[in-house]
Amino acid sequence: MNIGAHVRGGGKLVPSLEAGVEIGATSIQVFVQSPRMWKPTQYAPEVLANYREAAAAHPSVTHTFAHATYLINLASSDDELYEKSVAALTHNLSVARGMGASGVVLHVGSHKGGGFDEALERVTTGLRRALDDATEAPAGVDCPILIENAAGAGGTVGRDLAEIEAIIGALEGDSRLGLCVDTQHLWASGVNYASIEGTVQVLEEIDSRVGLDRLRCLHLNDSKVDLGANRDRHANLGEGTIGVDGLAPLVGHPRVRDLPLLLEVPGEGDGPRASDVLDATRLWEAGVALYS
Numbered sequence: 324m325n326i327g328a329h330v331r332g333g334g335k336l337v338p339s340l341e342a343g344v345e346i347g348a349t350s351i352q353v354f355v356q357s358p359r360m361w362k363p364t365q366y367a368p369e370v371l372a373n374y375r376e377a378a379a380a381h382p383s384v385t386h387t388f389a390h391a392t393y394l395i396n397l398a399s400s401d402d403e404l405y406e407k408s409v410a411a412l413t414h415n416l417s418v419a420r421g422m423g424a425s426g427v428v429l430h431v432g433s434h435k436g437g438g439f440d441e442a443l444e445r446v447t448t449g450l451r452r453a454l455d456d457a458t459e460a461p462a463g464v465d466c467p468i469l470i471e472n473a474a475g476a477g478g479t480v481g482r483d484l485a486e487i488e489a490i491i492g493a494l495e496g497d498s499r500l501g502l503c504v505d506t507q508h509l510w511a512s513g514v515n516y517a518s519i520e521g522t523v524q525v526l527e528e529i530d531s532r533v534g535l536d537r538l539r540c541l542h543l544n545d546s547k548v549d550l551g552a553n554r555d556r557h558a559n560l561g562e563g564t565i566g567v568d569g570l571a572p573l574v575g576h577p578r579v580r581d582l583p584l585l586l587e588v589p590g591e592g593d594g595p596r597a598s599d600v601l602d603a604t605r606l607w608e609a610g611v612a613l614y615s
């Protein structure tokens with residue numbers, strides 16, 4: 324079992340790790356710059372090395388993930404926005420590699436109605452540029468870009484697995500690309516995995532379209548909106564429309580249960596708390612029991 328959480332350290336890396344330890348998370352996800360501003364945060368190489376040392380000194384936290392800045396839109400047809408997006412993704416990936424992170428989770432962006440096929444080449448070119456241009460990872464660090472499935476609002480790219488398959492396919496299955504499944508987005512995009520059969524079906528689809536080995540982590544969230552509502556609205560576990568019983572089959576599945584499950588729940592407004600980690604632990608146990 325690996326219950327993780329998105330944590331904030333006031334823009335500082337090691338304090339983020341400590342915030343995760345404090346709530347009992349065994350993986351963490353961080354922003355490496357302000358998520359709603361373009362200005363990149365510059366880290367000296369020593370700061371990144373310090374993070375790797377701090378992570379080694381806190382072995383209870385097994386994985387660190389970086390979440391890319393929300394402003395990034397690799398599907399944009401606006402050249403200026405697109406170039407800023409590629410630069411921000413490259414920077415985020417450089418920092419994550421330097422931290423020894425296990426991946427950069429990315430919302431690809433939105434084509435704003437222009438159509439997925441029109442946007443595909445920009446998206447794949449942007450991904451390739453970031454993967455090639457970011458600072459190299461230290462030896463032994465595997466830090467892919469993890470495409471996050473979208474809830475499906477307003478032309479978002481990655482609203483279904485077929486789009487993610489097309490992106491990875493256009494990059495000839497580049498091994499530096501992976502997948503992060505957000506349970507709330509998946510539900511909002513209309514995939515009902517709230518039964519063992521539903522879970523098996525979606526995992527088979529992931530396997531056939533992108534390969535289950537690319538699935539490196541999940542975002543574990545309940546949903547404030549209904550199945551198929553196409554909106555990105557996270558709820559605390561057990562307080563949403565999926566519920567503990569709906570999440571348990573997916574979380575407990577043998578191919579999912581050992582992955583980092585990263586909470587991005589609101590808590591009381593400040594993000595995941597120790598009690599949310601405990602709720603996730605109980606949910607995990609209930610899920611695993613379904614398969615015994």
Ligand SMILES: [Zn+2]
Pocket residue numbers: 390428429430471
């Ligand atoms: Zn996300």
Ligand SMILES: [Zn+2]
Pocket residue numbers: 471505542587
């Ligand atoms: Zn998410």
